Amino acid sequence: MRFSILQLICSLALTALPVTSYAKLNVVATTPDLASIAKEIGGDRIDVTTLAKPTEDPHFVDAKPSFIVKLNHADLLIEGGAELEIGWLPALLDQSRNPKIAPGAPGHVACAQGVALMEVPTSLDRSRGDIHAAGNPHYLVDPVNAKIVAQHMANAFCAQDEKDCPAYRANLKKFNEAIDAKLADWERILAPFKGQQVAAYHNSWLYFGNRFGLTIDLFLEPKPGVPPTPTHLAEVITKMRQDKVHVIIVDPYLNRRTAETVAEKTGATVVDVSQFPGGIKGTEGGYVPLIDRVVNAIARALGQSH
Numbered sequence: 001m002r003f004s005i006l007q008l009i010c011s012l013a014l015t016a017l018p019v020t021s022y023a024k025l026n027v028v029a030t031t032p033d034l035a036s037i038a039k040e041i042g043g044d045r046i047d048v049t050t051l052a053k054p055t056e057d058p059h060f061v062d063a064k065p066s067f068i069v070k071l072n073h074a075d076l077l078i079e080g081g082a083e084l085e086i087g088w089l090p091a092l093l094d095q096s097r098n099p100k101i102a103p104g105a106p107g108h109v110a111c112a113q114g115v116a117l118m119e120v121p122t123s124l125d126r127s128r129g130d131i132h133a134a135g136n137p138h139y140l141v142d143p144v145n146a147k148i149v150a151q152h153m154a155n156a157f158c159a160q161d162e163k164d165c166p167a168y169r170a171n172l173k174k175f176n177e178a179i180d181a182k183l184a185d186w187e188r189i190l191a192p193f194k195g196q197q198v199a200a201y202h203n204s205w206l207y208f209g210n211r212f213g214l215t216i217d218l219f220l221e222p223k224p225g226v227p228p229t230p231t232h233l234a235e236v237i238t239k240m241r242q243d244k245v246h247v248i249i250v251d252p253y254l255n256r257r258t259a260e261t262v263a264e265k266t267g268a269t270v271v272d273v274s275q276f277p278g279g280i281k282g283t284e285g286g287y288v289p290l291i292d293r294v295v296n297a298i299a300r301a302l303g304q305s306h
């Protein structure tokens, strides 16, 4: 009798096992680029919720009440950090009352850690209206930084789900290999344009330019987050004519019409780019197709501008 009860307990335990072993990690990512990389590393072992839309400004995300519920249920929060989400995420985090993902907790992954941030000011001053007060937070448009981010994710997933760690590590290796394989292509495609200057609406392509040898340092915004003024645009137009700048890149959430006006006056081409998979056509497939698309679009526009 005793033996059969033991058997019963054992069989019940075995039946219960699959439920726990298939429980997925509940991951919330602030932006679609982070979500896309998380999916590559986590595969079907994680459920990913993305807060920002691919066509939304990552500095100013429309914080919906549903986000609080999602954050409350999360095992892990993945954010870009470097103050990218400072305007909308802290209040949501407070309201979510989830200690697992509070800043500093193991479930809170700030991906900027270990990234060599550029344009970090020597003194912090938000009074000037610059939303890049802690340095430029758009580091993920450099594919080499994507590998750092992917590493953070693999580490975080392993810490929460030890038994699936080999799978996360294998996915990380695959992701890194995909980046390395394409990086050589991307460098080759942009090599003929080394040193050329490109104008941008917002200063979100600094790290991309740095990686591929383009100078992307002329902006339609007078300061990051400050809308263009007629005076500033007149200066930009003069500089573009002087320095023979033929391409203006614009993220989908910015005012394309303004860029078109400047392009009409300078003979430049407006190129749609996105930091986020799904932000422009043909980039829905993930991070690698996104960078591929942007590299080719910029190369095409620069190639036509002679």
Ligand SMILES: [Zn+2]
Pocket (backbone or CB within 6 Å): 059, 131, 132, 137, 138, 202, 203, 204, 224
């Ligand atoms: Zn920005």
